[in-house]
Amino acid sequence: xxxxxxxxxxxxxxxxxxxxxxxxxxxxxxxxxxxxxxxxxxxxxxxxxxxxxxxxxxxxxxxxxxxxxxxxxxxxxxxxxxxxxxxxxxxxxxxxxxxxxxxxxxxxxxxxxxxxxxxxxxxxxxxxxxxxxxxxxxxxxxxxxxxxxxxxxxxxxxxxxxxxxxxxxxxxxxxxxxxxxxxxxxxxxxxxxxxxxxxxxxxxxxxxxxxxxxxxxxxxxxxxxxxxxxxxxxxxxxxxxxxxxxxxxxxxxxxxxxxxxxxxxxxxxxxxxxxxxxxxxxxxxxxxxxxxxxxxxxxxxxxxxxxxxxxxxxxxxxxxxxxxxxxxxxxxxxxxxxxxxxxxxxxxxxxxxxxxxxxxxxxxxxxxxxxxxxxxxxxxxxxxxxxxxxxxxxxxxxxxxxxxxxxxxxxxxxxxxxxxxxxxxxxxxxxxxxxxxxxxxxxxxxxxxxxxxxxxxxxxxxxxxxxxxxxxxxxxxxxxxxxxxxxxxxxxxxxxxxxxxxxxxxxxxxxxxxxxxxxxxxxxxxxxxxxxxxxxxxxxxxxxxxxxxxxxxxxxxxxxxxxxxxxxxxxxxxxxxxxxxxxxxxxxxxxxxxxxxxxxxxxxxxxxxxxxxxxxxxxxxxxxxxxxxxxxxxxxxxxxxxxxxxxxxxxxxxxxxxxxxxxxxxxxxxxxxxxxxxxxxxxxxxxxxxxxxxxxxxxxxxxxxxxxxxxxxxxxxxxxxxxxxxxxxxxxxxxxxxxxxxxxxxxxxxxxxxxxxxxxxxxxxxxxxxxxxxxxxxxxxxxxxxxxxxxxxxxxxxxxxxxxxxxxxxxxxxxxxxxxxxxxxxxxxxxxxxxxxxxxxxxxxxxxxxxxxxxxxxxxxxxxxxxxxxxxxxxx
RNA sequence: GAGGCAUUAGCUCAGUUGGUUUAGAGCGCUGCCUUGACAGGGCAGAGGUCACUGGUUCGAGUCCAGUAUGCCUCACCA
Numbered sequence: 001x002x003x004x005x006x007x008x009x010x011x012x013x014x015x016x017x018x019x020x021x022x023x024x025x026x027x028x029x030x031x032x033x034x035x036x037x038x039x040x041x042x043x044x045x046x047x048x049x050x051x052x053x054x055x056x057x058x059x060x061x062x063x064x065x066x067x068x069x070x071x072x073x074x075x076x077x078x079x080x081x082x083x084x085x086x087x088x089x090x091x092x093x094x095x096x097x098x099x100x101x102x103x104x105x106x107x108x109x110x111x112x113x114x115x116x117x118x119x120x121x122x123x124x125x126x127x128x129x130x131x132x133x134x135x136x137x138x139x140x141x142x143x144x145x146x147x148x149x150x151x152x153x154x155x156x157x158x159x160x161x162x163x164x165x166x167x168x169x170x171x172x173x174x175x176x177x178x179x180x181x182x183x184x185x186x187x188x189x190x191x192x193x194x195x196x197x198x199x200x201x202x203x204x205x206x207x208x209x210x211x212x213x214x215x216x217x218x219x220x221x222x223x224x225x226x227x228x229x230x231x232x233x234x235x236x237x238x239x240x241x242x243x244x245x246x247x248x249x250x251x252x253x254x255x256x257x258x259x260x261x262x263x264x265x266x267x268x269x270x271x272x273x274x275x276x277x278x279x280x281x282x283x284x285x286x287x288x289x290x291x292x293x294x295x296x297x298x299x300x301x302x303x304x305x306x307x308x309x310x311x312x313x314x315x316x317x318x319x320x321x322x323x324x325x326x327x328x329x330x331x332x333x334x335x336x337x338x339x340x341x342x343x344x345x346x347x348x349x350x351x352x353x354x355x356x357x358x359x360x361x362x363x364x365x366x367x368x369x370x371x372x373x374x375x376x377x378x379x380x381x382x383x384x385x386x387x388x389x390x391x392x393x394x395x396x397x398x399x400x401x402x403x404x405x406x407x408x409x410x411x412x413x414x415x416x417x418x419x420x421x422x423x424x425x426x427x428x429x430x431x432x433x434x435x436x437x438x439x440x441x442x443x444x445x446x447x448x449x450x451x452x453x454x455x456x457x458x459x460x461x462x463x464x465x466x467x468x469x470x471x472x473x474x475x476x477x478x479x480x481x482x483x484x485x486x487x488x489x490x491x492x493x494x495x496x497x498x499x500x501x502x503x504x505x506x507x508x509x510x511x512x513x514x515x516x517x518x519x520x521x522x523x524x525x526x527x528x529x530x531x532x533x534x535x536x537x538x539x540x541x542x543x544x545x546x547x548x549x550x551x552x553x554x555x556x557x558x559x560x561x562x563x564x565x566x567x568x569x570x571x572x573x574x575x576x577x578x579x580x581x582x583x584x585x586x587x588x589x590x591x592x593x594x595x596x597x598x599x600x601x602x603x604x605x606x607x608x609x610x611x612x613x614x615x616x617x618x619x620x621x622x623x624x625x626x627x628x629x630x631x632x633x634x635x636x637x638x639x640x641x642x643x644x645x646x647x648x649x650x651x652x653x654x655x656x657x658x659x660x661x662x663x664x665x666x667x668x669x670x671x672x673x674x675x676x677x678x679x680x681x682x683x684x685x686x687x688x689x690x691x692x693x694x695x696x697x698x699x700x701x702x703x704x705x706x707x708x709x710x711x712x713x714x715x716x717x718x719x720x721x722x723x724x725x726x727x728x729x730x731x732x733x734x735x736x737x738x739x740x741x742x743x744x745x746x747x748x749x750x751x752x753x754x755x756x757x758x759x760x761x762x763x764x765x766x767x768x769x770x771x772x773x774x775x776x777x778x779x780x781x782x783x784x785x786x787x788x789x790x791x792x793x794x795x796x797x798x799x800x801x802x803x804x805x806x807x808x809x810x811x812x813x814x815x816x817x818x819x820x821x822x823x824x825x826x827x828x829x830x831x832x833x834x835x836x837x838x839x840x841x842x843x844x845x846x847x848x849x850x851x852x853x854x855x856x857x858x859x860x861x862x863x864x865x866x867x868x869x870x871x872x873x874x875x876x
Numbered sequence: 877g878a879g880g881c882a883u884u885a886g887c888u889c890a891g892u893u894g895g896u897u898u899a900g901a902g903c904g905c906u907g908c909c910u911u912g913a914c915a916g917g918g919c920a921g922a923g924g925u926c927a928c929u930g931g932u933u934c935g936a937g938u939c940c941a942g943u944a945u946g947c948c949u950c951a952c953c954a
Binding site: 004006217219340386525564577580587588589590640648732835838840844 | 878879880881887888889890892895896897898901902903904907908909912913914916917918919920921933934935947948949950951952953954
């Protein structure tokens with residue numbers, strides 16, 4: 001035993017086994033005759049580093065993958081990263097700026113080579129970090145959304161959609177990120193209430209001396225873009241304004257006063273300045289009234305030449321600057337505080353600007369139907385179920401997807417323009433050939449390829465197909481597709497779960513995965529989302545080095561039901577570490593036993609039978625939990641079984657007396673059990689279990705826990721389990737007597753039971769008496785009709801027991817205890833009697849239920865009788 | 877504004893088609909325990925009228941309606 005340390009030290013163990021698994025190729029999959037179990041990783045950002053959310057997400061995937069592997073399936077977990085257009089481009093631009101290089105000074109190709117350089121250097125750190133967590137990904141298949149296979153897929157998909165008429169180009173109001181200088185989809189804009197101001201400005205009525213109309217605006221810097229003032233047609237205040245015009249202050253340009261139902265009379269002044277180029281609603285009004293659209297902002301958020309004043313100034317500086325100007329000429333009436341819902345770019349956090357521009361769109365309505373049906377019918381099953389509501393709501397109100405992004409880092413849209421014509425093709429040559437048909441005289445240089453790239457999600461939504469080269473060949477796809485499960489956060493249900501399902505039906509006519517497991521958000525103790533800015537996110541790698549990967553995995557899984565938030569606390573990891581240590585020490589104990597040439601004690605036989613049944617029970621329940629993705633329950637089931645049943649009960653049951661050896665059969669059974677226990681725990685705690693598995697026994701090359709055979713769920717002998725539960729309750733009661741009377745373990749007690757018949761009930765499991773005697777530290781255990789005067793009685797398993805004691809008994813205390821128990825028993829009986837005295841219950845309830853109530857009654861009565869007798873005796 | 881989800885022990889959560897001894901777990905808490913696998917431990921204990929009000933039912937933590945509180949999604953008013 002001396003060679004095994006008293007504490008489990010995870011560090012070396014983890015590196016050692018991870019390397020071993022990799023070397024042995026256990027993570028690598030090739031199609032064969034076995035059933036496939038494939039998972040594609042939700043690709044993390046190349047710019048990312050491992051955080052709590054990844055740890056949760058990937059621990060779940062690894063647990064599922066390892067379980068499936070143990071079940072004998074051909075597991076293929078494909079890792080990878082996505083290129084994250086906006087985030088990465090922003091990082092690269094920043095890096096270049098620090099080196100004194102401006103993006104605008106670079107050609108597209110030059111920029112791309114810098115970006116690739118950056119990606120090679122920093123991208124993929126996160127994948128290495130996943131190894132520390134124990135992720136059993138098939139690293140030979142590592143994919144990247146911009147590698148050759150994935151790029152081809154994206155381009156092909158684009159062309160295919162175009163051919164099918166599901167793609168179009170349109171001039172629309174979009175969400176513009178002035179910092180990244182690109183369009184954002186609705187899903188990439190985050191809204192939050194922010195403090196702002198509402199400015200009341202007066203516009204003079206044209207042709208009048210001192211007649212004004214006052215509007216309220218949050219964006220005075222856009223007055224240069226005004227093309228009308230709108231009021232509600234029923235607003236009595238403004239009826240006489242019909243046909244009149246107002247003059248924009250400072251600019252002195254006149255604009256019409258129009259009437260539109262959109263305006264709310266009781267907001268602000270009831271008059272709205274209409275700036276069609278800078279507000280989605282104003283744009284709609286502008287269309288209805290054929291107003292001029294004056295774009296007063298540049299792409300970078302500064303005032304454009306069209307603004308005439310403050311040209312070149314940033315939009316927020318301009319807002320500050322224009323206020324005194326308006327004030328000076330007396331046109332600022334008042335300023336009020338105002339809570340405004342402000343949209344910010346998810347990536348750059350800059351305030352999103354509504355902007356009119358020409359973009360590419362996917363017609364989502366044509367794609368949505370099969371994807372909605374699939375989830376409604378559970379062909380794609382959601383865990384937890386309630387996410388279906390969210391999904392349905394979005395799908396039924398779906399909007400077209402703007403897929404173009406004004407960036408360079410990404411897949412350049414394969415659209416080529418010649419004058420007014422558009423040619424879409426996977427290759428420049430193909431597009432040229434198409435163009436040539438219409439315009440026989442054009443040359444290659446006349447054809448201009450679209451400058452924009454595709455939204456990153458255009459890659460992600462193809463992931464389950466593209467990871468298996470589905471756009472290139474069927475070979476692997478037919479084997480691995482559909483994948484088994486997608487594990488992801490509910491926050492990106494629209495960004496990619498929905499779209500993956502759409503693409504699955506669009507190109508494969510089949511679901512991309514059978515199940516979707518939604519993880520919750522990782523939050524801190526105050527339920528705040530973990531974020532960099534709050535600084536409440538623990539360092540993932542430090543956690544692993546502090547508690548071991550297994551400890552962290554345990555901590556994450558033990559408190560994380562599907563869809564439920566994980567309120568993270570280091571204590572959870574500590575619990576995991578302690579659990580590792582507990583198992584470790586159980587190993588030390590078992591390995592410390594010397595085999596002795598003795599017969600197997602009868603209680604050992606009972607103990608082994610019992611723990612075997614308990615294991616059966618656990619295997620069944622864990623199986624069930626996995627099927628329903630109740631992973632945190634599986635975690636707790638394993639924890640309780642190993643800690644309580646195995647360590648606290650079983651090992652104590654069969655532990656040989658100090659200094660003595662153990663019989664061969666018991667030792668071998670125990671090792672066998674221990675081994676099975678490690679296998680079922682392996683998906684949760686892979687490193688520790690592999691280490692223990694190898695320390696338990698000499699293993700041949702290739703006999704590893706990771707690929708061992710998962711124990712089958714045998715039938716459970718419930719009677720035996722119930723019998724031993726009875727034994728345990730007797731032991732518990734004796735311990736309670738000891739604890740309450742301050743008796744030490746060394747003092748052997750005598751335990752009496754009233755009748756022979758009853759003791760025989762206990763005997764009905766051979767070894768029962770011995771077990772009680774051993775674990776309750778009894779000197780004697782016998783039946784008698786004659787209880788001595790001095791001692792304590794208790795009820796266990798509906799029988800009366802008595803521990804004779806020489807010491808002074810606090811009679812009052814005992815009476816109080818008994819009275820309490822009697823009161824409970826009476827209350828219990830009353831509730832049962834109430835049911836049984838109800839005719840309708842007896843007549844209507846199933847026989848089984850009534851019979852059970854009757855048994856409850858007779859048991860309760862028997863118990864009450866004994867308790868009352870004991871009380872009488874004490875009071876005598 | 878539209879819709880959804882939740883409310884069970886101090887905290888975080890189970891409680892599967894209504895019935896299995898008047899509710900379970902983990903953590904935390906309290907008491908006792910130092911030579912023996914483990915103090916990163918052992919044994920025992922306390923702690924809940926299942927948010928509230930009605931209803932359906934022989935029977936409700938579980939089903940229905942309403943109320944309150946909290947959370948979320950979508951859409952949004954300058």
